[in-house]
Amino acid sequence: MTRNTSTNHSLLTPFNLVAGAILIIGAGITVLRFTRGLGAVTHLSNDNPWGIWIGFDLLCGVALAAGGYVTSAAVYIFGMKRYHSAVRPAILTGFLGYAMVVLALNYDVGRPWRLPYPFVVQQGTTSLLFEVGACVALYLTVLFIEFSPAALEWLGLKRARNLVTRLTMLLTIFGVVLSTLHQSSLGALYLIAPSKLHPLWYSPYLPVYFFVSSIVAGLSMVLFESTLAHHYFGDRMDAAHIEENTGVTLGFAKAASLVLAGYFTIKVIGLAMDDNWRYLTTGYGVWFLVELLGFVAFPCFLYAVGVRDKNIRLIRWTAVLTVVGIMLNRLNVSLIAFNWQLPSSERYFPSWMEIMISVFVVTIGILIYRFIVTRMPILYEHPDYPSSH
Amino acid sequence: MSLTRRKFLGWVGAAGAGAVIGKNASASTTEHFKGYPNSFAVLHDITLCVGCRSCEAACNKVNELPPPDRPFTDLSVLNERRRTTAKAYTVVNRFQNRKSPQHPVFAKKQCNHCLEPACASACFVRAFRKTPEGPVVYDPSVCVGCRYCMVACPFGIPAYEYDNAFSPKVMKCTMCYPRVMKGQLPGCVEACPREALTFGKRKDVLEIARQRIHDNPGRYLNHIYGETEMGGASWLYISGAPYQEIGMREDLGVTPAPELTSGALSVVPMVVGLWPVLLTGIYAITQRKEKVAAEEKAAAVAEAVEKSESSARQALSDALNKAHKEALKEKDAAVQQAVKKALAEAASSKAEEAAH
Numbered sequence: 177m178t179r180n181t182s183t184n185h186s187l188l189t190p191f192n193l194v195a196g197a198i199l200i201i202g203a204g205i206t207v208l209r210f211t212r213g214l215g216a217v218t219h220l221s222n223d224n225p226w227g228i229w230i231g232f233d234l235l236c237g238v239a240l241a242a243g244g245y246v247t248s249a250a251v252y253i254f255g256m257k258r259y260h261s262a263v264r265p266a267i268l269t270g271f272l273g274y275a276m277v278v279l280a281l282n283y284d285v286g287r288p289w290r291l292p293y294p295f296v297v298q299q300g301t302t303s304l305l306f307e308v309g310a311c312v313a314l315y316l317t318v319l320f321i322e323f324s325p326a327a328l329e330w331l332g333l334k335r336a337r338n339l340v341t342r343l344t345m346l347l348t349i350f351g352v353v354l355s356t357l358h359q360s361s362l363g364a365l366y367l368i369a370p371s372k373l374h375p376l377w378y379s380p381y382l383p384v385y386f387f388v389s390s391i392v393a394g395l396s397m398v399l400f401e402s403t404l405a406h407h408y409f410g411d412r413m414d415a416a417h418i419e420e421n422t423g424v425t426l427g428f429a430k431a432a433s434l435v436l437a438g439y440f441t442i443k444v445i446g447l448a449m450d451d452n453w454r455y456l457t458t459g460y461g462v463w464f465l466v467e468l469l470g471f472v473a474f475p476c477f478l479y480a481v482g483v484r485d486k487n488i489r490l491i492r493w494t495a496v497l498t499v500v501g502i503m504l505n506r507l508n509v510s511l512i513a514f515n516w517q518l519p520s521s522e523r524y525f526p527s528w529m530e531i532m533i534s535v536f537v538v539t540i541g542i543l544i545y546r547f548i549v550t551r552m553p554i555l556y557e558h559p560d561y562p563s564s565h
Numbered sequence: 566m567s568l569t570r571r572k573f574l575g576w577v578g579a580a581g582a583g584a585v586i587g588k589n590a591s592a593s594t595t596e597h598f599k600g601y602p603n604s605f606a607v608l609h610d611i612t613l614c615v616g617c618r619s620c621e622a623a624c625n626k627v628n629e630l631p632p633p634d635r636p637f638t639d640l641s642v643l644n645e646r647r648r649t650t651a652k653a654y655t656v657v658n659r660f661q662n663r664k665s666p667q668h669p670v671f672a673k674k675q676c677n678h679c680l681e682p683a684c685a686s687a688c689f690v691r692a693f694r695k696t697p698e699g700p701v702v703y704d705p706s707v708c709v710g711c712r713y714c715m716v717a718c719p720f721g722i723p724a725y726e727y728d729n730a731f732s733p734k735v736m737k738c739t740m741c742y743p744r745v746m747k748g749q750l751p752g753c754v755e756a757c758p759r760e761a762l763t764f765g766k767r768k769d770v771l772e773i774a775r776q777r778i779h780d781n782p783g784r785y786l787n788h789i790y791g792e793t794e795m796g797g798a799s800w801l802y803i804s805g806a807p808y809q810e811i812g813m814r815e816d817l818g819v820t821p822a823p824e825l826t827s828g829a830l831s832v833v834p835m836v837v838g839l840w841p842v843l844l845t846g847i848y849a850i851t852q853r854k855e856k857v858a859a860e861e862k863a864a865a866v867a868e869a870v871e872k873s874e875s876s877a878r879q880a881l882s883d884a885l886n887k888a889h890k891e892a893l894k895e896k897d898a899a900v901q902q903a904v905k906k907a908l909a910e911a912a913s914s915k916a917e918e919a920a921h
């Protein structure tokens with residue numbers, strides 16, 4: 177392997193300097209977290225037991241890592257073979273996304289070394305969190321196996337690689353089942369707290385909302401990541417990847433527009449079922465409308481226009497808007513509309529150290545992504561293994 | 566409370582026996598779980614509470630909790646609204662009395678020991694357990710520290726040891742389970758100088774509450790808080806002031822917490838069972854479509870080839886015909902030429918002859 181990317185010269189880029197600083201600060205806070213406890217670094221309280229490490233790292237992280245299952249399902253199950261080049265990058269970001277979620281959870285739970293307890297010591301099967309934990313653990317394994325052919329090609333382990341690729345269909349189906357379950361259960365986590373979550377966000381349909389919006393998140397993230405990858409790693413892409421990209425962009429944008437329309441519809445149905453119209457005139461109601469109209473209806477429309485006009489730029493910006501909207505939704509459910517009845521002095525706002533740890537975790541993810549795409553056949557096909565699917 | 570130790574121990578035994586009958590605490594039947602038949606409960610008569618904090622002091626002592634920030638004799642803490650914390654399983658708060666402002670209302674807060682606890686239903690290692698005797702107890706030896714129990718509890722009770730780095734625990738009132746099992750009264754109940762707290766079997770305690778309301782309709786509201794809230798609890802309250810004015814939510818409803826999530830949980834086997842079948846079906850359809858498409862393509866290609874072949878043959882024969890005709894034409898032309906030439910020669914020879 178020629179590693180011209182890691183010579184001394186290129187190490188001192190602004191990106192590397194910023195990343196290095198984040199890693200150093202993050203390491204410092206990590207030491208503080210594990211020697212002095214959660215109280216020393218977070219603003220968590222007895223009334224606000226979950227902060228951004230759950231609201232952002234877990235909820236947003238899992239939603240945005242949905243690209244893996246959405247893409248592999250589209251290509252392998254729904255037979256959209258022409259999007260084949262989008263699978264590997266989506267699987268990789270999915271895998272890294274979940275790995276980072278699990279990393280962040282180790283900061284959040286009080287005794288991370290006991291994370292296997294729910295599976296090996298005592299199973300709390302009445303808990304939605306048990307379902308989330310079990311599915312995330314299994315799905316991380318599935319993603320790892322799905323990703324492994326790229327690593328095995330890089331390492332030159334031909335036989336192992338061929339063995340794994342034979343499992344593709346099975347893994348894809350397993351991945352879709354697991355994703356359906358945990359994407360929806362993340363929303364279902366809040367079903368148990370109707371007295372704490374604002375009625376505009378609380379709904380018996382929470383699991384359905386979370387699942388459907390995860391599809392949108394997955395599609396939009398694939399679009400968003402491919403924009404970034406084009407920009408920064410364009411030289412790593414092969415002709416197939418670049419050629420197929422327009423098709424992928426238009427196809428995914430069309431799908432995202434349709435699913436967003438469905439999501440909008442079920443949100444309105446939920447509003448009507450619970451007869452929550454009267455809340456719309458309150459402050460929270462306005463905020464709800466901002467989310468629903470500005471970040472669901474609007475991107476739905478923009479995607480549709482983008483597809484009609486074949487406007488790739490518009491589609492890419494819409495993907496960003498949609499991703500922001502999904503994150504807003506997760507933060508609304510977990511933090512902003514949660515504990516809405518508490519006086520403002522008892523509400524939660526993250527400490528700078530909590531934010532830093534979230535940034536730290538995302539940075540680690542990006543660094544590993546960069547390490548992998550600059551070495552392994554992710555954005556191009558390995559010459560020894562031309563598409564055999 | 567006047568009850569003999571032997572009677573008390575007899576009760577504990579009966580509650581344990583009741584456990585055998587009332588096993589289905591979390592079984593998903595349509596019938597509503599009404600609590601273990603012989604379980605205990607505490608009744609808090611809010612109209613009797615004077616906010617002396619004796620219960621807080623006793624609770625601190627029997628549970629060996631760390632010393633409080635301010636001594637229990639300091640009543641100025643009543644100026645702020647407090648909640649349970651990792652250092653205090655129970656707190657008393659003072660509230661304004663709308664009806665007679667010079668007589669504030671005091672209310673004690675601690676775990677309500679729900680009949681179907683949200684905390685227990687939420688915990689993914691089953692660290693919480695509703696005992697047949699009534700108390701909801703916590704096992705710190707399995708707790709992972711995810712704090713979902715705190716998210717779930719509708720009464721905002723469990724607290725966490727955020728400052729403990731190595732063995733943080735969820736902290737909440739135990740209803741003095743260890744004492745109750747030894748035949749002793751809960752610390753707070755024993756310490757209350759006003760007998761604002763009454764311990765006994767839940768059905769008896771409920772009876773006492775009803776009796777008091779019945780005998781003093783002007784003193785009490787006709788609502789025993791905890792009888793049905795979130796499916797019912799083992800800590801009951803009677804009060805003269807509306808509950809929502811004294812920090813107790815009245816909008817919780819009567820649905821027990823496990824019912825809120827049972828729908829979502831019951832979907833799991835459906836997804837696991839149906840998704841693979843559906844997805845494989847879709848896969849089969851796309852495969853079939855592709856196969857059909859491939860076959861059609863092959864057929865089309867064959868036809869095209871056929872067509873082009875036949876047209877090629879046509880062209881060939883056309884070409885041959887043409888060549889043949891051309892050859893004939895050429896022959897004709899050549900003959901004609903030859904004839905012409907011959908005629909011309911003949912004519913010229915004739916002319917020559919004539920000239921001679």
Ligand code: SF4
Pocket residue numbers: 675676677678679682683684685701717718719720721722723737
């Ligand atoms: S009051 Fe809260 S902590 Fe106590 S049993 Fe009920 S749900 Fe659990």
Ligand code: SF4
Pocket residue numbers: 687688689690691692693707708709710711712713714715735
């Ligand atoms: S913090 Fe402990 S007791 Fe509470 S839900 Fe998590 S594991 Fe269970």
Ligand code: SF4
Pocket residue numbers: 623624625627628654655675737738739740741751752753754
């Ligand atoms: S029952 Fe025991 S643990 Fe609970 S408040 Fe009373 S003294 Fe404290």
